[in-house]
Amino acid sequence: MKIARISLHRLAMPLVRPFETSFGTQTERDVLLVHVVTSDGVEGWGECVAGTDPVYSSEYVSGCEHVIENYLAPAVLAAPDITAETLDAHVRFVVGHRMAKAAVEAAVLDAQLRASGISFGRYLGAVRDEVDCGVSVGIAPSIDELLDEVSGYVSEGYRRIKLKIKPGWDLEPVGAVCALLGDDALLQVDANTAYTLADIDHLRELDAFGLLLIEQPFAEEDIAGHAVLAAAIDTPVCLDESITSAAVASDAIDRDATSIVNVKPGRVGGYLESVRIHDVCLARDVPVWCGGMLETGVGRAANVALAALPGFTLPGDTSASRRYYAEDLTEPFELVDGRLRVPTGPGTGVTVRRELVAEWATRPPLLLH
Numbered sequence: 001m002k003i004a005r006i007s008l009h010r011l012a013m014p015l016v017r018p019f020e021t022s023f024g025t026q027t028e029r030d031v032l033l034v035h036v037v038t039s040d041g042v043e044g045w046g047e048c049v050a051g052t053d054p055v056y057s058s059e060y061v062s063g064c065e066h067v068i069e070n071y072l073a074p075a076v077l078a079a080p081d082i083t084a085e086t087l088d089a090h091v092r093f094v095v096g097h098r099m100a101k102a103a104v105e106a107a108v109l110d111a112q113l114r115a116s117g118i119s120f121g122r123y124l125g126a127v128r129d130e131v132d133c134g135v136s137v138g139i140a141p142s143i144d145e146l147l148d149e150v151s152g153y154v155s156e157g158y159r160r161i162k163l164k165i166k167p168g169w170d171l172e173p174v175g176a177v178c179a180l181l182g183d184d185a186l187l188q189v190d191a192n193t194a195y196t197l198a199d200i201d202h203l204r205e206l207d208a209f210g211l212l213l214i215e216q217p218f219a220e221e222d223i224a225g226h227a228v229l230a231a232a233i234d235t236p237v238c239l240d241e242s243i244t245s246a247a248v249a250s251d252a253i254d255r256d257a258t259s260i261v262n263v264k265p266g267r268v269g270g271y272l273e274s275v276r277i278h279d280v281c282l283a284r285d286v287p288v289w290c291g292g293m294l295e296t297g298v299g300r301a302a303n304v305a306l307a308a309l310p311g312f313t314l315p316g317d318t319s320a321s322r323r324y325y326a327e328d329l330t331e332p333f334e335l336v337d338g339r340l341r342v343p344t345g346p347g348t349g350v351t352v353r354r355e356l357v358a359e360w361a362t363r364p365p366l367l368l369h
Helices: 061-078 084-091 098-116 120-124 143-156 171-181 197-209 223-232 246-254 271-283 297-306 354-359
Strands: 003-021 024-038 043-048 130-132 134-137 160-164 187-190 237-239 260-263 288-290 339-341 366-368
Touching (some): 003 061, 024 061, 024 098, 043 061, 043 297, 061 084, 061 098, 084 271, 098 297, 120 271, 120 297, 134 143, 143 160, 160 171, 171 187, 223 237, 223 246, 246 260, 260 271, 271 288, 271 297
Parallel strands (some): 134 160, 160 187, 237 260, 260 288
Antiparallel strands (some): 003 024, 024 043
């Protein structure tokens, strides 16, 4: 497969409500889309999950755009024959920049699968037609507003609730939501690296709530600290930001730093590496689930397909489109009985709404050939 043209689209999409984590508050999503066209005219789309600023990750949207424009795209365009499986050989000279690479890989894979008539789900190894969905709930202005928001998601049918926490916003909101949901509900918390080893005694108090897991309490490099925490508390420790590859996942599991793994394709460099992480965890009987990065329908379609693999036994952050957007860049993903259908069409199985890409653009497309 020869890639003849690549275009980079930058757009701003307003969120239906502000989304606050320990890193800050978002009111809109700064979206970077990678659009490839093969020499045979087949198109593919990929979405970059980086944020506007380097606060969640060292990567950020403008940086990813620069790396793709000046390094990744020229390497892809120069290749006489390329597939998602051979992409790494052409771009590995670029150190790191996994989110940028993942966006390019997704676009190439989408074109590749559309050309062959194969869906993402079939290619990745999906074993389910639909996936259980959870929802991520940001830090609210008050407990009452948090409970109102959670009640709304419960009424929509979400099968798992995840609460963002940080020092000063943890025990009280978790206790209030537990009382609202009851003992049988699936509830987990996400700290986004907001705590340190000095907080172990405080985090141990979360054991009283019978949580499904606590996600990434310490800094991403602190595998050893997470191992200490996992031995000190009853709540299962799940790693997110720490897991950047299958090798790191294997090491963290072997060191008892995690008993559950969050897989985010953008964070780990793409869907092929995501499958490798899934396989490592499945072989060790470690549950995985698919994390979310406020994706539009472009990225959500591929994530839903990934979440249908056999090792994804916990509901992920693969929420319905309207959780974040009043209108999506593709046909909307609608929640039915707490689940989303896995797209079955070629590639991601969704159609990009070009009129919305143009309407929400913050600058003209960057054309590379």
